[in-house]
Amino acid sequence: MSWVREQFTFQDLQRLLFKLAERVKAFQGLSPAEIGEVLAHAEKCTFEAGMTIVKEGSIGTHMYIIIDGEAAVAKKGRSGAVELARLGATDSFGEMALADNETRSATVTAETPCVLVRLNDNIINSRPEIGVKIYRNISRVLSARLRSADEALAWRL
DSSP states (O other): OOOOOOOOHHHHHHHHHHHHHHHHHGGGOOOOHHHHHHHHHHHEEOTTTEEEEEESSOOOOOEEEEEESSSEEEEEEETTTEEEEOOOOOOOHHHHHHOOOOOSSOOOOSSSSSEEEEEHHHHHHHHHHHHHHHHHHHHHHHHHOOOHHHHHHHOOO
16 A cells, blocks of 8 residues: 555645644744645645555655654664654654655654644755754754764763
């Protein structure tokens, strides 16, 4: 079974606009018009429970924002996959792909049916005034995750 890609309807965009502006960390500080412009270039993706959204080691060019559903983030370890996080509505993942287009550092799997916004860097790079805000916010998200990982690692050593 594969994922479904759709274009957003006008009603989808209106509902999302307010939800994203208030809750998605990557969109903090963006005006409703700026978020609307980003969404106009985004895709809506749906995944059934159990489907892999991104796979560790694959090349990434998109980031995702969960609109509805729950996903698990896992990384290969010495003894198999280790769950790193559970994500829900308004959480994002894949942000590093926008910055470096390198391989994915973890696998993300839909735990329940998921509706996602999928973004690539086209709109971010074509509109620097929007891109700088999004990249600033992404750096804050990644910094918080790194601090959390450092803390978890320190308690294991």
